[in-house]
Amino acid sequence: DGGITQSPKYLFRKEGQNVTLSCEQNLNHDAMYWYRQDPGQGLRLIYYSQIVNDFQKGDIAEGYSVSREKKESFPLTVTSAQKNPTAFYLCASSIAAGYSNQPQHFGDGTRLSIL
Amino acid sequence: DAKTTQPPSMDCAEGRAANLPCNHSTISGNEYVYWYRQIHSQGPQYIIHGLKNNETNEMASLIITEDRKSSTLILPHATLRDTAVYYCIVRVGPQEAGNTPLVFGKGTRLSVIA
Numbered sequence: 710d711g712g713i714t715q716s717p718k719y720l721f722r723k724e725g726q727n728v729t730l731s732c733e734q735n736l737n738h739d740a741m742y743w744y745r746q747d748p749g750q751g752l753r754l755i756y757y758s759q760i761v762n763d764f765q766k767g768d769i770a771e772g773y774s775v776s777r778e779k780k781e782s783f784p785l786t787v788t789s790a791q792k793n794p795t796a797f798y799l800c801a802s803s804i805a806a807g808y809s810n811q812p813q814h815f816g817d818g819t820r821l822s823i824l
Numbered sequence: 825d826a827k828t829t830q831p832p833s834m835d836c837a838e839g840r841a842a843n844l845p846c847n848h849s850t851i852s853g854n855e856y857v858y859w860y861r862q863i864h865s866q867g868p869q870y871i872i873h874g875l876k877n878n879e880t881n882e883m884a885s886l887i888i889t890e891d892r893k894s895s896t897l898i899l900p901h902a903t904l905r906d907t908a909v910y911y912c913i914v915r916v917g918p919q920e921a922g923n924t925p926l927v928f929g930k931g932t933r934l935s936v937i938a
Contacts, residue, residue, distance in 0.1 A: 713867075742925055744928075749930070750930060751911065751928035751929050751930045751931060752868070752926075752928040753928075754925045754927075757925050767925065797865070799867050799868070801867070801926075812858060812870070812915065812926055813868075813870075813925075813926055814870075815867030815868050815869070816867050817865075817866050817867050818865065818866065818867055820865070
């Protein structure tokens with residue numbers, strides 16, 4: 710079945726280390742997104758990419774980096790510059806305008822914790 | 825910032841209808857109302873959307889007031905599996921949205937009680 714795969718489901722990091730979260734989709738969607746969610750809060754946009762080799766900062770991009778070398782993949786790196794990285798990270802994708810009623814499809818998230 | 829206002833939490837008895845309100849008094853003429861829900865530790869799941877007419881699908885019904893300043897999501901026979909956070913989102917519709925991100929507020933935490 711088509712969908713979005715985020716791995717791993719749980720991730721632990723030592724302070725000062727960079728860590729990369731994986732997001733893969735086989736929906737042939739053009740755009741991909743990364744959100745961060747803290748306990749009891751809504752989702753906040755980190756980065757998004759509308760096409761391959763292009764991406765834009767969201768509301769909270771500081772301390773994060775992304776790449777979009779392939780249509781199906783949009784990895785997120787949490788760098789040591791991110792001072793409070795413990796959170797639930799969600800990846801989403803969407804198709805071009807007019808082709809679907811559903812704005813975004815979501816993966817099941819990666820929960821990152823600092824040791 | 826989110827363009828919608830929702831109550832932070834609601835309870836509903838199992839088997840009864842759950843009515844979740846959403847205020848969107850600044851909605852523009854070309855903006856739709858979308859509903860997503862998020863079950864604990866999972867990604868958000870699309871439920872339904874509408875422009876001005878009432879909509880129904882296999883999951884829920886969406887009632888939009890005539891002035892479009894508010895709407896209600898109705899789960900006709902709530903089950904324990906419907907316990908989740910429900911997000912009401914306002915955005916331009918599928919024909920013109922392009923690939924622009926959704927903006928999420930804090931949503932309503934619905935607890936379905938046996």
